[in-house]
Amino acid sequence: MNRSVRKGLWAVLTAGTLIMGVGACGGDDGPSDGNPSPDGGTTPDAGTKLPAEEGRALAVSNGGLVVVGSTEANLATTGVDLLVRRYTASGEVDTSFGTQGSVVLDFEGPAQGPISGQREQDDRADTVAVLADGSILVAGFARGGSASDSRDFAVVKLRPDGQLDTSFNKTGRSRLHFGEENAVNFVGTVRSILPLAGGRFYVGGFLTKSDGLDEDFALIRYNADGSLDTTFKSAGSPTGSWIGGAYTDAESVQGMVLQGSSVVLGGGDHFAAVRITSSGSQDLTFGTSGIAKSEDGQAHALVARPNGGLLLAGSRQDVKVGGEMHGVLKLVAYTADGKPDVTFGPAGVRELTAPAGVLDVVDVSGLRIQADGKILVFADVYAKPVLFRLQANGDLDTSFGTDGMVRWPETQVAVPLFIRSTTGPKLAILGDRAFVTDSNIYSPGFFPDENSRLLLKSTGL
Template sequence: MRKGLWAVLMAGALLIGGGACGGDDGPSDGHPSPDAGTTPDAGTKLPAEEGRALAVSNGGLVVVGSTEANLATTGVDLLVRRYTPSGEVDTSFGTQGSVVLDFEGPAKGPLSGQREQDDRADTVAVLADGSILVAGFARGGSASDSRDFAVVKLRPDGQLDTSFNKTGRSRLHFGEENGVNFVGTVHSILPLADGRFYVGGFLTKSDGLDEDFALIRYNADGSLDTTFKSAGSPTGSWMGGAYTDAESVQGMVLQGSSVVLGGGDHFAAVRITSSGSQDMTFGTSGIAKSEGGQAHALVARPNGGLLLAGSRQDVKVGGELRGVLKLVAYTADGKPDVTFGPAGVRELTAPAGVLDVVDVSGLRIQADGKILVFADVYAKPVLFRLQTNGDLDTSFGTDGMVRWPETQLAVPLFIRSTTGPKLAILGDRAFVTDANIYSSGFFPNENARLLLKGTGL
């Protein structure tokens, strides 16, 4: 998206409210729609659910995403659920363990009765006091692909925190009031020590042709932080230019008072100061890039640098173009970290089992510096463990990988009501169950480093 588009955005400014909004997920962020084209039979099947992100809360696990529980009346709704350390639904949270939120809108849209106005959560953060921030998108208009940023704050017990924007939730609309010109989605939350927080994702015109970094800073009460300013962007926000065809904030790392955000085409990353300006000393002319592929995750490295993980689909292996896992390491200042690999890049082309990676939904660095990457390899969930230099850790699983059977489920595979393995990556531990329902003992005790049930490890 070119900066000229922000003249339209500035004319309407950012509209923030706590009321109605709906949601839909079109092709612009590369993920399937929340309902995935399924309609459960009442009384015979559990409502279809999709887990999108997870965090540790109250000793258990909070998972956010979407649910079709109210499909007939409200469309797909935002879902928050908490599980106990033993893997049971925590019935003390929300309503019998779940919070389901509808941001309003008709259940049916203009195209042959197709259900629209879907809401979805894509990211979650647990604050020091136990309260929970949840963010994603809500549909901004019933007859378009328009989407607004949606943020919800819950108390530790799962009830809406009405000190946040007076309702416990906010909708951030881009462009003119009632306009449907923009598509926005939040993929990352970064809380600050003083109660403020960043949300990051992407924003594009409704045609979805060019996604750009979008960064918003909120005050603790849910209002926009008007001290955060960037030339050419609405107050409270920093909006990126057309650095690549598609940039999306898939992760954020705090560096002092500045924040580094990265994700999308060519493993792009930028650094934004606390005042809201882009740090042009970062990378090359203000941006770090590695040509080829798309990054889906960003984390800080122990040496102060940055690591992005994603895939590249055009690598020639054995005379054929294949999808491969790609990792890019930058220094703290956005320069290629050549100690990690040539130009800071590692692309895994061997053994053959690492090929055809199409998505990455989990990236963590263990306390010992080893790297965990969870990816989708053509509908087969795979957990990779790599050495600090990017080599596969062959002591882990088979050739550095643990695989599960084909599931035909879109990643990330966290907690679902459907069959197939459920995987969670938390810090330096990974948890998985092959059962359809969680049972006692799903989570290990705090002394366990790694538990992979049903894998033989």
């Protein structure tokens, strides 16, 4: 997406035009119809078909687990709706949260412009953050028009009990529309939230034209009250935002790391990362001319390393191993300034091509570094969830599981992060904790003793 196009993106967007929904409740963004995965239905225990639900992200809340995603519970009336659910530490639905454990939100059609032939539009949460006071930020997209697949940034703030926090944008929710009034030709999705001191926060994701030919980093800074932070400015981008250039074919903010007052964004093609100052400008001293890249592959996660550097995890497809083409797990380490960290591997890169069980990785949806420096990567290996543990230098930790991997049976859905409505075991990975439903295959030897463990016993999401 070139700069001349980008300058018109928010021609009508100012702090005063932050749109609120008024309903009841890589960056590959999944199926273009906005619905959850077609295999995302549940198999009920007692013959009653449960609504299809999809978990997209999770965080610890109130001693339990809060999961966000989407639900088809009201499909006939409001389409696919944003869903937040909390579980207790014992794995039961926390009925003190929201309405009997869940919050369902509908943003009711586009923020501006025509409905485009569909009465209700689909909404989904893709990321969640729990703040120090227990309140919960949830973000993703609100569909802006079915004919063009337009999507707006959607952000919701809940109190610890799951009720909408009406101090946030007066209703507890906000919707950010891209383009001119009545335009439904931009796709925007939030993939990451980064809270700041004093209540402000960043949301990061991607922005593209509805044709999907190019995805650009998108970073927005909000005040605690839900208004855009107008002190955050970047040449060529609307106030309150930084919209990146076409650095690769596709960039999506899959993770953010604070460095002092600046923030590093990473994700998408070629393991791209950039650093943005607190004023909103791109730091051109970072990486090479302002961007760190490692050719080939796509990054799905970013974390800070204990030495101050950065680690991205993802996959590279069509790698020839043993005479056949495979997808392989790829990790890229950068220094704090975006240079290849050659202490991690040649050009800062490690690719796992052996043993054979590590091959055919097609997606990575979880990345954490344990206190001991070991690396956990959760990935989809052709519909089979796999948790890898690696040494700090990128070698597989063969003391973990089998050859450094813990595997679960086929799930019939594509990962990511991963409480899913499936016909098989349901699994979530958060840091170095495992959450398993429906099949007690947890082994305490897989995880350090000091970390908590949950067996989720409920069906559904």
